[in-house]
Amino acid sequence: MRSALRSTKSGRSPDITARAHLRDTAIALFSHEGFRVSVRAIAEAAGVSPALVLHHFGSKDGLRQECDTFVLARIREYKEDAVRRSTPGELLSRMAAMDESAPLVGYALRSLQAGGELAHSFIEHFVADAEEWLAQGVAAGTIRPSLDEKARARYLTIQGFGSMLLDLALNPPADPGDFAAAMRGYLARNGLPSTELLTQGLMTDRTMLDAYLLYVVDPPA
Amino acid sequence: MRSALRSTKSGRSPDITARAHLRDTAIALFSHEGFRVSVRAIAEAAGVSPALVLHHFGSKDGLRQECDTFVLARIREYKEDAVRRSTPGELLSRMAAMDESAPLVGYALRSLQAGGELAHSFIEHFVADAEEWLAQGVAAGTIRPSLDEKARARYLTIQGFGSMLLDLALNPPADPGDFAAAMRGYLARNGLPSTELLTQGLMTDRTMLDAYLLYVVDPPA
DNA sequence: CGCAAGGCTGAACGCATGTTTAGTATGCTA
DNA sequence: TAGCATACTAAACATGCGTTCAGCCTTGCG
Numbered sequence: 001m002r003s004a005l006r007s008t009k010s011g012r013s014p015d016i017t018a019r020a021h022l023r024d025t026a027i028a029l030f031s032h033e034g035f036r037v038s039v040r041a042i043a044e045a046a047g048v049s050p051a052l053v054l055h056h057f058g059s060k061d062g063l064r065q066e067c068d069t070f071v072l073a074r075i076r077e078y079k080e081d082a083v084r085r086s087t088p089g090e091l092l093s094r095m096a097a098m099d100e101s102a103p104l105v106g107y108a109l110r111s112l113q114a115g116g117e118l119a120h121s122f123i124e125h126f127v128a129d130a131e132e133w134l135a136q137g138v139a140a141g142t143i144r145p146s147l148d149e150k151a152r153a154r155y156l157t158i159q160g161f162g163s164m165l166l167d168l169a170l171n172p173p174a175d176p177g178d179f180a181a182a183m184r185g186y187l188a189r190n191g192l193p194s195t196e197l198l199t200q201g202l203m204t205d206r207t208m209l210d211a212y213l214l215y216v217v218d219p220p221a
Numbered sequence: 222m223r224s225a226l227r228s229t230k231s232g233r234s235p236d237i238t239a240r241a242h243l244r245d246t247a248i249a250l251f252s253h254e255g256f257r258v259s260v261r262a263i264a265e266a267a268g269v270s271p272a273l274v275l276h277h278f279g280s281k282d283g284l285r286q287e288c289d290t291f292v293l294a295r296i297r298e299y300k301e302d303a304v305r306r307s308t309p310g311e312l313l314s315r316m317a318a319m320d321e322s323a324p325l326v327g328y329a330l331r332s333l334q335a336g337g338e339l340a341h342s343f344i345e346h347f348v349a350d351a352e353e354w355l356a357q358g359v360a361a362g363t364i365r366p367s368l369d370e371k372a373r374a375r376y377l378t379i380q381g382f383g384s385m386l387l388d389l390a391l392n393p394p395a396d397p398g399d400f401a402a403a404m405r406g407y408l409a410r411n412g413l414p415s416t417e418l419l420t421q422g423l424m425t426d427r428t429m430l431d432a433y434l435l436y437v438v439d440p441p442a
Numbered sequence: 443c444g445c446a447a448g449g450c451t452g453a454a455c456g457c458a459t460g461t462t463t464a465g466t467a468t469g470c471t472a
Numbered sequence: 473t474a475g476c477a478t479a480c481t482a483a484a485c486a487t488g489c490g491t492t493c494a495g496c497c498t499t500g501c502g
Contacts, residue, residue, distance in 0.1 A: 158384055273480055
């Protein structure tokens, strides 16, 4: 039961190997337990020796980097697939519903919280999508224009993910692996107020916005 | 230079002692470096031996708990002081401007990210404030009413802190201790779009809200 | 067949961590 | 003054970590 995979045929194929299995196990464990899981735990979960992990990836950091690039690439693939016909939130929960991709989402969220390299790429990618999505809405007349479209796209992205991360940190789901359930919980708690905010705003008039614009033009000492 | 404080007069006074100094040092270090700082580092920063930390607090967890309750109590004090005439954000940055209280804010944010006990109390406290603040605004006619005032207060609180946390994780300030500067950076990046969202919302009509309400009443399979 | 290469392992190393222990100094109290 | 509790320390302990090392099998190639 050591290895679920047969030994490599040619020994040269770069994936579908025990190495790939190790990477997938690492992603799942990082997603489930956080980045502080030990190399030993990853090795045990994959049914191999700790030394093999280092043999393949050089170091734990090497493993992390390989996971990072892999996760980013896969999420990009998924996004290309499920083109346009969904909001980012729907995309994420749909991805998480599939057993294979759920750990990817968990890994990405962990990485977001840690704020590493992947976090930036991840956010930038979603910001670019948001910007395009917003522009289409503005053109179609369903979304109000903004004085700074780029800043708005970035803010809405960070606001969405940030809210979700904090809500999840405060209300940790019973099974951290079941991201879809976690997402349902988040929406049950915040779906109404967030939709209200998006459709109607909070204030009854734009007094606050005008005050802010004046403030920016002529800031106090 | 071992201890900046003279020895206790009676040996009984619970504070103003080296113990308090130790606690303050720990809060500052936790705030600056995160909760993974070693007991040894804390002890060195306070100019005492590592064993003394355990002698006073029993364990590192004991120290954490004491820091938690202390930070929560002090932040509550500050909030009682600077009553009502400020938004939570202004309150936080004002607190952070003061050298004494800056570590408290940093500690609270770290705790928020970790999602422990303090995080809940902290959020609950701000949620309660937000609810009252919103109710006053609704009564005054400056804020639109919500279909679920409690949920809105909680969402806006989590949304505000969550956005800030993620933004800070992605754009770590040069000096993590200078929370005021970090806050300025956050506002420079997100002040306009967040104000736009609060005053005008995102959508041009309430189609999306109506759709959501229908969805809630009669959810699909 | 012989042999080199690489996947893979068990055991150990070096280090940092939280914690314990035994002991010293100091100041209050009786 | 004697005694005792308390603040405090140096040193060690136990554990878990990432990593290294020497060597074992298996496989493919000459």
